Amino acid sequence: MPMVLxxxxxxxxxxxxxxxxxxxxxxxxxxLPAANAPTIPGTLSERGCSFCGxxxxxxGVLKDTIQMIHGPLGCAYDTWxxxxxxxxxxxxxxxxxxxxxxxxxxxxxxxxxxxEKCMHEAFDAMPEIKRMVVYTTCPTALIGDDVKAxxxxxxxxxxxxDIFTVECPGFAGVSQSKGHHVLNIGxxxxxxxxxxxxxxxxxxxxxxxxxxxxGDTDVLQRYWDRLGIQVIAHFTGNSTYDACRSMHRAxxxxxxxxxxxxxxxNELKRLYGIPRLDIDSWGFNYMAEAxxxxxxxxxxxxxxxxLIAEETAKWKPQLDWYKERLQGKxxxxxxxxxxxxxxxxAVEDDLGVEVVAMSSKFGHEEDFEKVIARGRxxxxxxxxxxxxxxxxxxxxxxxxxxxxxxxxxDLVKKLHIPYVNGHAYHNGPYMGFEGxxxxxxxxxxxxxxxxxxxAAIDIRDDRALLVEEAA
Amino acid sequence: MGSKVDxxxxxxxxxxxxxxxxxxxxxxxxxxGIIGKAIDLLxxxxxxxxxxxxxxxxxxxxxMVADFRSRFPWxxxxxxxxxxxxxxxxxxxxxxxxxxxxxxxxxxxxxx
Numbered sequence: 001m002p003m004v005l006x007x008x009x010x011x012x013x014x015x016x017x018x019x020x021x022x023x024x025x026x027x028x029x030x031x032l033p034a035a036n037a038p039t040i041p042g043t044l045s046e047r048g049c050s051f052c053g054x055x056x057x058x059x060g061v062l063k064d065t066i067q068m069i070h071g072p073l074g075c076a077y078d079t080w081x082x083x084x085x086x087x088x089x090x091x092x093x094x095x096x097x098x099x100x101x102x103x104x105x106x107x108x109x110x111x112x113x114x115x116e117k118c119m120h121e122a123f124d125a126m127p128e129i130k131r132m133v134v135y136t137t138c139p140t141a142l143i144g145d146d147v148k149a150x151x152x153x154x155x156x157x158x159x160x161x162d163i164f165t166v167e168c169p170g171f172a173g174v175s176q177s178k179g180h181h182v183l184n185i186g187x188x189x190x191x192x193x194x195x196x197x198x199x200x201x202x203x204x205x206x207x208x209x210x211x212x213x214x215g216d217t218d219v220l221q222r223y224w225d226r227l228g229i230q231v232i233a234h235f236t237g238n239s240t241y242d243a244c245r246s247m248h249r250a251x252x253x254x255x256x257x258x259x260x261x262x263x264x265x266n267e268l269k270r271l272y273g274i275p276r277l278d279i280d281s282w283g284f285n286y287m288a289e290a291x292x293x294x295x296x297x298x299x300x301x302x303x304x305x306x307l308i309a310e311e312t313a314k315w316k317p318q319l320d321w322y323k324e325r326l327q328g329k330x331x332x333x334x335x336x337x338x339x340x341x342x343x344x345x346a347v348e349d350d351l352g353v354e355v356v357a358m359s360s361k362f363g364h365e366e367d368f369e370k371v372i373a374r375g376r377x378x379x380x381x382x383x384x385x386x387x388x389x390x391x392x393x394x395x396x397x398x399x400x401x402x403x404x405x406x407x408x409x410d411l412v413k414k415l416h417i418p419y420v421n422g423h424a425y426h427n428g429p430y431m432g433f434e435g436x437x438x439x440x441x442x443x444x445x446x447x448x449x450x451x452x453x454x455a456a457i458d459i460r461d462d463r464a465l466l467v468e469e470a471a
Numbered sequence: 472m473g474s475k476v477d478x479x480x481x482x483x484x485x486x487x488x489x490x491x492x493x494x495x496x497x498x499x500x501x502x503x504g505i506i507g508k509a510i511d512l513l514x515x516x517x518x519x520x521x522x523x524x525x526x527x528x529x530x531x532x533x534x535m536v537a538d539f540r541s542r543f544p545w546x547x548x549x550x551x552x553x554x555x556x557x558x559x560x561x562x563x564x565x566x567x568x569x570x571x572x573x574x575x576x577x578x579x580x581x582x583x
Contacts, residue, residue: 032574275523294530297526366491366577369569370488
């Protein structure tokens with residue numbers, strides 16, 4: 001029974017082709033969950049919209065850029081502050097949110113004038129900021145506002161600004177993944193190659209698909225600095241608009257999140273001949289491998305071994321302490337897509353944790369090829385899950401801990417299973433050697449927290465005694 | 472030979488990502504390029520690294536070959552002929568898995 005029709009899905013049997021159970025002895029080439037497909041009517045999806053994929057995940061991370069969202073206020077509010085990607089300039093991108101605040105009358109009469117006014121207003125209010133990304137949303141795309149024409153007018157009036165347009169309304173694709181795609185291709189087509197960077201090292205990379213979640217970029221940057229490697233652009237963790245315009249000058253593209261940013265790496269390879277090296281930045285073994293590969297490309301092997309030895313000596317004892325206490329724990333990963341394949345072997349090899357269920361909201365078939373190759377037998381692999389499926393899978397797989405987002409996290413609380421924020425982390429960063437120790441610490445704290453056990457006890461009747469005993 | 476190919480195949484599936492890039496053409500380039508460099512390294516030859524793409528293949532191949540040597544002692548004793556044969560089998564298996572019989576519908580999608 002490699003493809004599974006769950007009890008809760010009896011009325012939507014189409015869901016069977018999205019849920020795979022890996023069993024020993026099967027040829028995994030014969031099965032692959034359908035992915036990046038439209039959500040089936042009748043299922044309550046946990047997906048984000050395409051606009052969100054462009055704004056919240058990639059564009060909104062830029063630390064020196066106004067993010068003008070041409071649409072109702074909710075589109076701006078709901079993609080603001082829900083992911084923690086700090087920056088070294090005082091977190092400008094987290095402090096503010098910009099919207100044209102479209103109301104019914106603007107929808108009826110058109111929003112172009114309002115957009116133009118808002119763009120000027122934003123630049124006037126923040127005179128030190130000269131870069132802007134403008135996003136369309138469902139209503140402004142449906143009424144046909146010509147955003148590029150407005151951008152042209154504003155740019156003509158303000159010669160010192162540069163503006164990028166993302167025309168990817170929420171309905172453009174089946175999930176946030178479409179937003180990644182549109183932003184990647186638009187950026188490489190319109191912006192890469194328009195700024196020349198200052199080159200300070202003969203070893204140059206772009207670090208692609210890392211968004212500085214709770215300081216991930218900082219950790220990795222310390223490694224590149226110690227190797228003498230200049231990062232031309234982070235795409236887009238702690239990055240600037242202009243750094244990402246100069247990506248064409250790097251000698252190597254190092255890709256972490258291939259789902260959200262593999263497109264731009266492919267295009268940089270096709271257009272500029274820059275090779276693409278995919279790595280895993282989570283996990284001790286993977287991080288060491290990644291450093292070795294990048295260093296090998298530039299002939300910096302000795303420096304790499306020194307760095308790995310120092311970091312291992314510093315962090316491995318702590319990791320081992322947690323490993324001893326996490327060994328044999330069962331984990332579910334209920335996130336977006338790539339973290340499934342980044343994490344499943346890392347937690348198994350480095351922490352002795354077994355991943356028993358994994359779901360992806362926006363992964364493609366490529367992501368399932370990767371995770372099924374790496375994942376264990378006896379594990380569920382689910383595309384675009386709904387709430388009832390979540391409960392049924394948890395009942396079957398019985399994880400001790402779940403990595404997911406706050407939205408699903410609230411459901412997890414009802415099951416009295418500890419959850420760790422798998423999107424924005426509990427207490428990150430999680431990348432790199434020290435990051436994986438942080439991740440192990442959060443797993444340990446969650447699985448050893450007595451509150452979950454206590455909260456599961458019904459204090460009515462005689463069972464209240466149990467609470468007193470436990471206390 | 473089959474079990475030796477199995478060993479290497481299982482390793483690549485667990486540890487590597489290059490066989491699963493997004494398109495048929497780059498999967499094919501990676502599989503051929505990295506396996507080719509690995510054969511050179513296992514045969515004791517310095518692989519050509521004249522272009523950026525070749526240097527990238529060598530970077531991936533070096534880590535893989537180091538792991539092959541530490542995990543599979545038989546490979547340290549293998550002749551060049553055997554290495555070529557086994558890694559050829561690995562290349563064929565990966566091509567079959569990731570390209571020929573892949574159920575990934577996006578590999579050749581025109582709107583990618």
